[in-house]
Amino acid sequence: MGESDPPGMDLRKLRAHLDSALPGLVRADLHGELIAGGRSNLTYLVTDDHHRWVVRRPPLGHVLPTAHDMGREHRVISALEGTPVPVPGTVLSCPDSDVIGAPFYVMEYVAGTPFRRAGELDALGATRTRAIVLSMVDTLVALHAVDPVGAGLADFGRPEGFTARQLRRWGKQLDASRSRELPGVDELHRRLAARLPDPPAPAVVHGDYRLDNMLVDGADRITAVLDWEMSTLGDPLTDLGLLLAYGSPAMPVGSGVSDAHLAAGYPAADEITERYARGSGLDVADLDWYVGFAFFKIAVILEGIHYRFAQGRTVGADFDRIGEVVPGLIEGGLARMEGRG
Known part of the structure; x- marks a missing residue:
């Protein structure tokens, strides 16, 4: 991982995988940040300065893969696209842990505020x-x-x-x-x-x-x-x-x-x-x-x-x-x- 990579995310390997699976999607080097994590799956905002995506992966050092099933999340979000339930558009799901160290999926960035307080x-x-x-x-x-x-x-x-x-x-x-x-x-x-x-x-x-x-x-x-x-x-x-x-x-x-x-x-x-x-x-x-x-x-x-x-x-x-x-x-x-x- 490079010095600028957020914890748990190898941006170089992520781009290589996206370039292979979806040629032309990424137009420049990726940079990103961890925007949520700890108790739940980790969420990253990733951009090539032209487009923004969100990447989700299990927590670092997780023990129970079934509790953080990336394929499951990706499947239900994909299934709900086109229904009255608002969900981000899905881009790609990767079950291979060899790419960034864990299964992950990529979805479109959606603007908005999560009100917690x-x-x-x-x-x-x-x-x-x-x-x-x-x-x-x-x-x-x-x-x-x-x-x-x-x-x-x-x-x-x-x-x-x-x-x-x-x-x-x-x-x-x-x-x-x-x-x-x-x-x-x-x-x-x-x-x-x-x-x-x-x-x-x-x-x-x-x-x-x-x-x-x-x-x-x-x-x-x-x-x-x-x-x-x-x-x-x-x-x-x-x-x-x-x-x-x-x-x-x-x-x-x-x-x-x-x-x-x-x-x-x-x-x-x-x-x-x-x-x-x-x-x-x-x-x-x-x-x-x-x-x-x-x-x-x-x-x-x-x-x-x-x-x-x-x-x-x-x-x-x-x-x-x-x-x-x-x-x-x-x-x-x-x-x-x-x-x-």
């Missing part, structure tokens, strides 16, 4: 904030309306038994990250297991649907939904539950967790739920379960980060305090399962 939204004002969030809800409705068969995603997941399998998966993840007492977490898991809902028809689910995983332009339009690494075919209400958990007053703020839901104008859960239910036609009577599960899932993810940090295996901003958030997430999940919050 309440202060960023407050600068726009309450009216614009409300419009952006409601547009996010409408985009979720559009995603769940996509016909998986028509989009070529009929075999993209195993929707049968999806919620039970998800609960088992995150329970196992919790067991793999246990390093301290977490009062209430096993009780939350038991309550979720005892009340598994009857799911609606399967849909393409994003898996981590929230405001800072999409780009918004200056006209308050959503220009792209990003970060599809957890997408699959499954229960669409898991996406709604996660969105509501991230926007819940019970969601602890700080330690890297988004506080966008605290912005003036951010719609209340009832308004978001009603708009989604009206647009999708789905029955949301079991929504307490889905929000409770979302709190459990987020708690397990952040506890895993805390566990790796405590072992000296993870570095990054806020990682030293991320464990402080987990107990509040457990309480938020229990409260929702009891009809509170």
Whole structure:
């Protein structure tokens, strides 16, 4: 790698591969920067001074390739091109780790802002904030309306038994990250297991649907939904539950967790739920379960980060305090399962 290469990206080898696969695409030497990374897949902005692209690859030193499947991300984004769901145009997917040291894919650069902080939204004002969030809800409705068969995603997941399998998966993840007492977490898991809902028809689910995983332009339009690494075919209400958990007053703020839901104008859960239910036609009577599960899932993810940090295996901003958030997430999940919050 050259001295000007960002971490995990050999720009010379990337250009050679692009020149071979897509002659004429790149017109000059590439330069780039890492624009997002740490907990998720790494994202780079790459340019030849004539055109800009985005490159995604797994984290450095990742252990579980299935958790960072580049081909999977590329496939779902490609499949959604031409649907009402805004996604970047895809350019190329490379499963060969020999090129830059890991599988990767290239997509078109899309302009826009990922709103993560309440202060960023407050600068726009309450009216614009409300419009952006409601547009996010409408985009979720559009995603769940996509016909998986028509989009070529009929075999993209195993929707049968999806919620039970998800609960088992995150329970196992919790067991793999246990390093301290977490009062209430096993009780939350038991309550979720005892009340598994009857799911609606399967849909393409994003898996981590929230405001800072999409780009918004200056006209308050959503220009792209990003970060599809957890997408699959499954229960669409898991996406709604996660969105509501991230926007819940019970969601602890700080330690890297988004506080966008605290912005003036951010719609209340009832308004978001009603708009989604009206647009999708789905029955949301079991929504307490889905929000409770979302709190459990987020708690397990952040506890895993805390566990790796405590072992000296993870570095990054806020990682030293991320464990402080987990107990509040457990309480938020229990409260929702009891009809509170």
